[in-house]
Amino acid sequence: QKEVEQNSGPLSVPEGAIASLNCTYSDRGSQSFFWYRQYSGKSPELIMFIYSNGDKEDGRFTAQLNKASQYVSLLIRDSQPSDSATYLCAVRGGGSQGNLIFGKGTKLSVKP
Amino acid sequence: ETGVTQTPRHLVMGMTNKKSLKCEQHLGHNAMYWYKQSAKKPLELMFVYSLEERVENNSVPSRFSPECPNSSHLFLHLHTLQPEDSALYLCASSQGLAGPGYQETQYFGPGTRLLVL
Numbered sequence: 496q497k498e499v500e501q502n503s504g505p506l507s508v509p510e511g512a513i514a515s516l517n518c519t520y521s522d523r524g525s526q527s528f529f530w531y532r533q534y535s536g537k538s539p540e541l542i543m544f545i546y547s548n549g550d551k552e553d554g555r556f557t558a559q560l561n562k563a564s565q566y567v568s569l570l571i572r573d574s575q576p577s578d579s580a581t582y583l584c585a586v587r588g589g590g591s592q593g594n595l596i597f598g599k600g601t602k603l604s605v606k607p
Numbered sequence: 608e609t610g611v612t613q614t615p616r617h618l619v620m621g622m623t624n625k626k627s628l629k630c631e632q633h634l635g636h637n638a639m640y641w642y643k644q645s646a647k648k649p650l651e652l653m654f655v656y657s658l659e660e661r662v663e664n665n666s667v668p669s670r671f672s673p674e675c676p677n678s679s680h681l682f683l684h685l686h687t688l689q690p691e692d693s694a695l696y697l698c699a700s701s702q703g704l705a706g707p708g709y710q711e712t713q714y715f716g717p718g719t720r721l722l723v724l
Contacts, residue, residue: 499649526667526706527705527706527708527711529713531643531715537717537723538697538716538717538718539650539715540715541687541696541712541713541714542714544708545708546706546707565615578612583649583650587705594655594663594665596649597649597650598649599647599649600649
């Protein structure tokens with residue numbers, strides 16, 4: 496069974512620090528990788544997607560993908576209290592269309 | 608309105624009731640999805656529609672019945688639900704089913720919080 500694993504946390508970081516969120520996946524043929532943020536009581540909102548090995552930066556966020564290690568991470572620089580949320584990793588397996596597999600999410604708490 | 612909207616936002620129903628959840632997307636997308644989110648579980652994909660055709664049904668009990676009359680609207684008809692069906696039901700849409708990223712990126716509605724008594 497295809498799985499996406501995330502540390503449930505909570506991950507606590509001080510304001511201004513770098514938060515590092517990790518995700519591993521079991522399907523070696525996976526092709527697309529997404530990070531969503533979900534505030535308590537709200538729906539998931541897209542942060543970014545990544546396809547190729549390496550880093551992809553968007554503002555304070557950097558996604559890192561290592562397909563050989565089946566690992567994708569999200570770095571949040573200059574963390575703010577408003578970044579406190581649950582971060583969901585989602586993966587689309589090779590050969591599947593529309594079927595995203597989600598991890599349980601990592602709860603991040605940024606302390607002022 | 609923009610984005611993906613869902614109604615109702617909250618629903619309480621008995622096990623013998625019949626109700627429907629509605630989703631509408633204003634993004635011009637061709638694919639729509641139903642997800643279930645329960646506490647301490649990952650988001651579970653229930654149904655996928657592409658151009659009004661169902662393309663995925665992840666072993667969902669028959670008490671959940673989807674309907675997609677056009678590419679902008681998606682319904683989830685509920686009947687004789689169980690208390691364990693209480694969850695947040697999320698609708699999402701995407702331009703297509705597969706890459707590149709902007710095409711298959713799924714955008715979520717606000718969800719319907721369902722409580723089955």
